[in-house]
Amino acid sequence: MPIKLFNTASRKVETFQPLNKKYVSMYSCGITAYYYTHIGHLYTYTTSDLLRRVLEYAGYDIRHVMNVTDVGHMTSDADEGEDKLIVGAKKENKTPAEIARFYEKCFWEETVKMNILKPNTICRATEHISDMLHLIEQLEKNGYTYKTSVGVIFDTSKFAAYPNFAKLNLAKQEAGARVKIDKERKNPWDFALWVTNQPNHLMQWDSKWGKGFPGWHIECSAMSMRYLGETLDIHTGGIDHIPVHHTNEIAQSECATGKKFVNYWTHTAFLNVNNTKMSKSLGNLYTLQDLAGKDFVPLALRYFFLGTSYRKPINFTWEALNAAQTALVKLWKHCLELPAPACEVLAPYIKNFEEAIYDDLNMAKALAVVWKLLESKEDASKKAATLFHMDKVFGLDLANARTQLSNLENLKKENLISKDKKYLEKEFKALKLIEHRYLLKQQKKYQEADAIRDQIKKLGFSIEDSKDGTILKPI
RNA sequence: GGCGGCAUAGCCAAGUGGUAAGGCCGUGGUCUGCAAAACCGCUAUCCCCAGUUCGAAUCUGGGUGCCGCCUCCA
Structure with a gap:
């Protein structure tokens, strides 16, 4: 059965066809390790996890790479032009590397709790500076760069396809709507590949253009190519990356290699809270810790994510999470009643399940198959086999329902004791x-x-x- | 100003031309000394208007509302 995926590049659902028959190359834009992981991050990484699990379920060998951005490139929340990692480091009186390692560790811990499979390769930006420098050099050689007092800049006007991916209307786009215009740049959309002349920046490396640090976008191009080659099958990320980060990644990669960078782009929509964007300043930014404080286990959040399509914004409410956890507990309790799984699965249910998951990850539909199966009068051991088979994709740990249920009880008890x-x-x-x-x-x-x-x-x-x-x- | 997305029952939502999946909540019942749990049943015509069609939640046009992006962001 073919796998259908919505490709951001074409804005259409396409049949997935890997480049190489032996494996599928998949790159996921990872986190910037400067703050705690929140449930919005987890939505995006649960989506890429589901995609990976579906491909593995379908029999593909996956090479999954994820980066960790541990070098500063961004401005602070107040757009002061200061690096977030460095701001964090100063605040906590630590080095940027210490900050990055700390939050990276937190991130992996959270993904484990969410039953998100670890990528095969995890790569840190700071450990791939030379790859980035090589790539910038290639771009310079190909004539796509120019220099300003800030550093090496990518000239977007040299890449005619630049606006296509995000359907940008550069002529009408309001330059500098949020950020000051750099007058030295030829085009407002031009972006830095290598930043120099920033003596206060704590992380610096030598280069032929002078001491400096990489622009944000270059790391993903450099590292994905290093581990997966010049053309990737799949590249995943959050929807916010379409207009800038991924647009720039395409530009630098394709101008450096002359080859198509990515065949299939998938983007996860945002998670909103009460129909509003989640942000630190609104005080509605939640972590798994916050959920635990209200008696919710991480897999309840995973179940909640399974109820919707990754392409639509998901609206997080406590009521909805509660509904998800109630349903999951019911599912786990059902599993406790089941006998040892048979060797045989129930083909008609598996067929419906596969139709759903191969249809652009329609997990909501796939879950409906689970409930149909539970209320059916099929042989219980075959039911068990079928459920556990499907759980390879869902990742709800149905095989360990007893442990999961007791974990939930323990959590509730701990909360009661602490209150x-x-x-x-x-x-x-x-x-x-x-x-x-x-x-x-x-x-x-x-x-x-x-x-x-x-x-x-x-x-x-x-x-x-x-x-x-x-x-x-x-x- | 430009670009993009969304609008289905109290809540979360699937469904892209043939008379609305699933979960939660609610409710009726079975069971139980009672209660709970469990199990069985019930619960919407799809934001508005106009059009295309034998037939539209699903297509077209026009509204209304909400959300996001325009070099911090998953």
């Missing part, structure tokens, strides 16, 4: 009352037993009688 120091004491009391109630129930003294339920409720618990005994649940 209420007397929690364990109360729990102990409640357990004593349950013993008492059990005796009363045996004697069919139901009114008294119900009175004890009320007492337990006052301690903050509800109780459920099950065949395995009475379960205490925090309210």
